[in-house]
Amino acid sequence: MTEEIIIAGFGGQGVLSMGKILAYSGIMHDQEVSWMPSYGPEMRGGTANVTVILSDDRISSPYLKVFDTAIILNQQSMDKFEKSVKPGGVLLYEPNGISQHPTRTDIHIYQIEGNKIATEMGNKKIFNMVIMGAFLKIKPIVELENVIEGLKKSLPERYHHLIPLNEEAITKGMNNVKTYLKEKQVL
Template identity: 70%
Template sequence: MTEEIIIAGFGGQGVLSMGKILAYSGMMMGKEVSWMPSYGPEMRGGTANVTVIISDNRISSPVLHEFDTAILLNQQSVTKFESMVKPGGVLIYDGNGIVSHPTRKDISIYRVDASEEAVRSNMQKTFNMIVTGAYMKVKPIVHMADVLKGLKSSLPSRHHHLLPSNEKAIEKGMEIVVPVNVVSANCCVNCH
């Protein structure tokens, strides 16, 4: 098994830490992992993305041009990376601020309204964990116990008291992710 993931959005959305947590989770499961971040000089507010590979086998290169899964958190990321999902792959996106929704019919598309849920539930700091939960529901490659271990490994010990709220956010993401029918998604966009 090899899972090649791109996570992309604005700096400050927790894109890089989400990738790091998935990579740590893979390590906890005894997998080979790669975590390769990329971000503009602006950081917060600019675009950021991270490539994560989780594999049973050695990883020959962290540089990828197509992905099994794309987790896209802003319009620029949808525009740039939708075409890079392998046929049969998965695209998960947050609908906040998206005006041109994904349209491919050869991949599975899921929407998680994580921004809206984070604000509604007063969980803004765990937005990326809501998205992580959506990924875990759609592609159960990493397990909750390993994600929590990965989270604990990646967080400074002064933030370990936040682990229960992160677990709650992951569970919320698992609850609210929904498959998107491309035809109805476009209809909904045109109807509003």
């Protein structure tokens, strides 16, 4: 099994953290892992993306042009990465702020309203864990207990009291992901 993932959005959305947690989870699952972040000099508010590869075999290169899964959190990333999903692959996106929804018919497309769910839960910082839950529902490539361990490794100890809230956010994401159905055009 090899899963090649791009996670892309604005800085401050937890894009890099989500990738790091997936990478830690893969390591604990005894997989080979690559984590390659990319972000602009603006950081918060600028574009950010991370490529994560989880594999049962050695990874020859962390540099990819096409992906099994794209997790898209803003319009700029949709414009850039929708076409980079392999045919038959998965595109998961947060529709808030997306004006041009995906149009491909050769991939599986899912939506998760991460902003809305995180706001309802009272903490917008768990947005990325809602998205993580949606991804794990679609592609359960790592076990939830490994994700929780990944959270413990990536969060500073002073924030470990928030791990139960993050776990709840993952569950909410799993329970609220939806298949995106393009509207049928009337002729």
